[in-house]
Amino acid sequence: MRRIISVLLENEPGALSRVVGLFSQRNYNIETLTVAPTEDSTLSRLTVTTTGSDKVIEQITKQLNKLIEVVKLVDLTEGAHIERELMLVKLKATGSQRAEIKRTVDIFRGQIVDVTSSVYTVQLAGDSDKLDGFIQAVGTAGVLEVVRSGVSGIARGEKVLSL
Amino acid sequence: MELLSGADMLIRSLQDEGIEYIYGYPGGAALHIYDALFRQDKVKHILVRHEQAAVHMADGYARATGKPGTVLVTSGPGATNTITGIATAFMDSIPMVVLCGQVASTLIGEDAFQETDMIGVSRPVVKHNLSVRHPEEIPEVIRKAYYIASTGRPGPVVVDIPKDMTTPNERFEYAFPKKVKLRSYNPAIRGHAGQIKKAVDMLLAARRPIIYAGGGVILGKASDQLTELVRMLGYPITNTLMGIGCYPATDKQHLGWLGMHGTYESNMAMHHSDLILCVGARFDDRVTNATEKFCPGARIVHIDIDPASISKTIDADVPIVGPVDAVLKEMIALVRESKARPDAEALSAWWKQIEEWRAFHGMRYENNPEVIKPQEVIETLWRLTNGDAFVASDVGQHQMFAAQYYKFDKPNRWINSGGLGTMGFGLPAAMGVKLTHPDDEVLCVTGEGSIQMNIQELSTCKQYNLPVKIINLNNQALGMVKQWQDMNYESRHSQSYMESLPDFIKLAEAYGHVGVRIDRKEDLEPKLKEVLAMKDKLVFVDIYVDRFEHVYPMQVARGSMKDMWLSKTERV
Numbered sequence: 033m034r035r036i037i038s039v040l041l042e043n044e045p046g047a048l049s050r051v052v053g054l055f056s057q058r059n060y061n062i063e064t065l066t067v068a069p070t071e072d073s074t075l076s077r078l079t080v081t082t083t084g085s086d087k088v089i090e091q092i093t094k095q096l097n098k099l100i101e102v103v104k105l106v107d108l109t110e111g112a113h114i115e116r117e118l119m120l121v122k123l124k125a126t127g128s129q130r131a132e133i134k135r136t137v138d139i140f141r142g143q144i145v146d147v148t149s150s151v152y153t154v155q156l157a158g159d160s161d162k163l164d165g166f167i168q169a170v171g172t173a174g175v176l177e178v179v180r181s182g183v184s185g186i187a188r189g190e191k192v193l194s195l
Numbered sequence: 196m197e198l199l200s201g202a203d204m205l206i207r208s209l210q211d212e213g214i215e216y217i218y219g220y221p222g223g224a225a226l227h228i229y230d231a232l233f234r235q236d237k238v239k240h241i242l243v244r245h246e247q248a249a250v251h252m253a254d255g256y257a258r259a260t261g262k263p264g265t266v267l268v269t270s271g272p273g274a275t276n277t278i279t280g281i282a283t284a285f286m287d288s289i290p291m292v293v294l295c296g297q298v299a300s301t302l303i304g305e306d307a308f309q310e311t312d313m314i315g316v317s318r319p320v321v322k323h324n325l326s327v328r329h330p331e332e333i334p335e336v337i338r339k340a341y342y343i344a345s346t347g348r349p350g351p352v353v354v355d356i357p358k359d360m361t362t363p364n365e366r367f368e369y370a371f372p373k374k375v376k377l378r379s380y381n382p383a384i385r386g387h388a389g390q391i392k393k394a395v396d397m398l399l400a401a402r403r404p405i406i407y408a409g410g411g412v413i414l415g416k417a418s419d420q421l422t423e424l425v426r427m428l429g430y431p432i433t434n435t436l437m438g439i440g441c442y443p444a445t446d447k448q449h450l451g452w453l454g455m456h457g458t459y460e461s462n463m464a465m466h467h468s469d470l471i472l473c474v475g476a477r478f479d480d481r482v483t484n485a486t487e488k489f490c491p492g493a494r495i496v497h498i499d500i501d502p503a504s505i506s507k508t509i510d511a512d513v514p515i516v517g518p519v520d521a522v523l524k525e526m527i528a529l530v531r532e533s534k535a536r537p538d539a540e541a542l543s544a545w546w547k548q549i550e551e552w553r554a555f556h557g558m559r560y561e562n563n564p565e566v567i568k569p570q571e572v573i574e575t576l577w578r579l580t581n582g583d584a585f586v587a588s589d590v591g592q593h594q595m596f597a598a599q600y601y602k603f604d605k606p607n608r609w610i611n612s613g614g615l616g617t618m619g620f621g622l623p624a625a626m627g628v629k630l631t632h633p634d635d636e637v638l639c640v641t642g643e644g645s646i647q648m649n650i651q652e653l654s655t656c657k658q659y660n661l662p663v664k665i666i667n668l669n670n671q672a673l674g675m676v677k678q679w680q681d682m683n684y685e686s687r688h689s690q691s692y693m694e695s696l697p698d699f700i701k702l703a704e705a706y707g708h709v710g711v712r713i714d715r716k717e718d719l720e721p722k723l724k725e726v727l728a729m730k731d732k733l734v735f736v737d738i739y740v741d742r743f744e745h746v747y748p749m750q751v752a753r754g755s756m757k758d759m760w761l762s763k764t765e766r767v
Contacts, residue, residue, distance in 0.1 A: 091507060097503075
């Protein structure tokens with residue numbers, strides 16, 4: 033099952049490599065990974081999506097918790113949560129395609145953030161399925177380049193992951 | 196406040212930490228530190244002949260004393276040579292701090308002479324590693340390193356020290372921190388009361404209980420509590436290879452150790468039990484055999500300081516995260532208060548069954564009037580040392596024989612590389628023990644394969660007068676490899692023979708020690724007596740043992756715990 037694990041990490045050199053190293057060392061799988069400092073500059077927030085049986089996920093969270101630099105973590109998929117991913121995509125946009133792409137972008141509530149005579153650069157945010165859906169809708173033939181940020185997530189309601 | 200250079204702060208911090216010994220080897224990036232070491236006499240340095248041995252020495256010291264060991268090496272090859280030793284300590288959760296020189300911070304990343312990314316290289320085999328970024332940080336980094344290494348589930352910590360952090364002419368205010376604050380590291384200090392209560396209720400209601408104890412009992416200094424609880428309940432106890440000595444082996448409630456080469460009665464009792472109380476062990480693959488066939492009728496209570504050890508391979512019915520000594524203490528109190536008592540009838544039937552198993556195999560081996568059996572060497576040593584020696588072992592058949600036939604009644608006396616299985620561990624580990632236990636008998640039980648992996652340390656033994664007794668069970672082959680080839684590869688002995696063995700007697704003499712060869716059965720006991728009487732000499736005892744012997748019992752691969760070979764021809 034797919035899980036989103038959110039981690040508060042000491043913002044120190046080498047901390048990220050410990051997390052990544054743990055996954056490869058113990059044969060766990062990383063699907064996406066995002067990391068950036070938080071409003072507290074001593075902490076980074078790292079979000080990793082992974083798949084595995086309940087037993088494997090339990091080991092992943094326990095092993096992550098054992099890393100000295102991991103301050104706190106939560107498996108967001110255990111409760112209601114919001115997940116977002118940002119995608120920038122360059123699409124071939126010539127002739128009649130231009131209007132069609134514009135319409136599709138509007139339907140997906142994306143934005144065209146850069147334009148040339150033959151290329152649109154589109155920005156789109158949403159859960160991973162929505163981003164997949166957009167690519168499908170415009171058709172891979174017209175896609176020149178895709179960059180995705182990986183998943184970020186946060187719990188719904190009053191639950192907070194903080195110190 | 197005092198002004199000290201980084202190197203002096205480092206050594207002063209070690210003094211303030213109470214460190215007695217450093218094991219190490221100097222080199223370019225560590226020279227400022229070695230100079231600071233020279234200008235004091237509180238912390239003693241032991242110069243080894245290879246950095247791997249320094250780590251095993253620190254490890255032997257830590258296992259025998261329960262205190263963290265300390266290693267000091269230079270950058271590059273000095274640091275990488277420690278990796279096998281660090282991995283050995285990591286697998287067995289041994290507290291240790293490894294101080295590594297590093298090229299100057301201005302050179303890092305430039306492929307400088309003797310530069311290695313030691314933080315990166317060591318990462319998968321350490322509990323944690325730390326890098327010094329400013330000389331002022333040194334006291335805090337050192338304090339943190341020892342704190343992390345020795346609390347919670349212990350383990351090795353590497354500290355990487357760039358050369359410019361220890362420059363002699365830059366001085367800083369020195370203050371040794373009294374406390375360590377780490378918001379992200381808070382090992383459990385007691386178990387969950389509700390879970391403990393539940394465990395005690397299950398324990399008292401069990402009809403075929405067994406206690407399965409591991410190295411965590413020794414690391415957690417909980418042998419007394421374990422012994423008290425086990426005696427109170429009158430239940431059978433088995434322990435892992437790492438747990439040897441956590442409960443007296445000569446006591447009748449003790450069934451010996453369990454797993455691949457454990458006793459018949461231990462493995463049978465585990466398989467047929469209805470309740471397993473696991474204390475500080477981790478259901479390792481050398482214990483469980485095939486996990487899907489593991490102890491089908493047993494409910495499991497698992498006590499461990501490390502939550503990740505619980506339900507990793509075998510699911511626990513009642514997990515208890517906490518230090519074993521504190522949890523056992525609470526269990527003892529609850530058993531005492533409880534009105535419930537173990538069902539006497541069920542317990543006596545269980546013991547009757549166990550005694551039948553015990554009588555069935557009883558660690559017998561086939562004796563031979565002509566040939567010295569490796570098992571009888573260990574039995575003789577056990578008798579001659581009154582079962583009170585420290586035994587550091589290497590890895591292979593001799594390790595299993597030593598663990599099976601030397602009955603340890605005390606913790607911290609069986610020193611072996613259980614998790615990683617590091618050949619070459621035995622001699623340096625024995626040296627680390629002997630250094631701090633000069634009046635105790637310290638044996639290194641080894642084989643002609645393992646001993647050659649760190650034989651250069653005979654020179655260190657001469658320099659520091661470390662009269663360990665090296666018991667070389669010489670079967671002229673890599674015995675355990677050969678045994679597996681006999682059993683699984685139709686006796687195709689691929690690369691398991693050593694056809695150019697040195698004359699170990701002359702070799703020992705060349706290093707300034709005594710060598711004794713034993714190859715006749717009738718000489719075994721008298722010559723071993725003579726060897727043990729040479730109190731102040733390192734004696735290399737080269738004993739020619741049965742070349743064809745196998746270690747039994749041996750669990751059948753991919754079977755359950757009760758599926759074993761009991762000899763070359765009997766399979767149950």
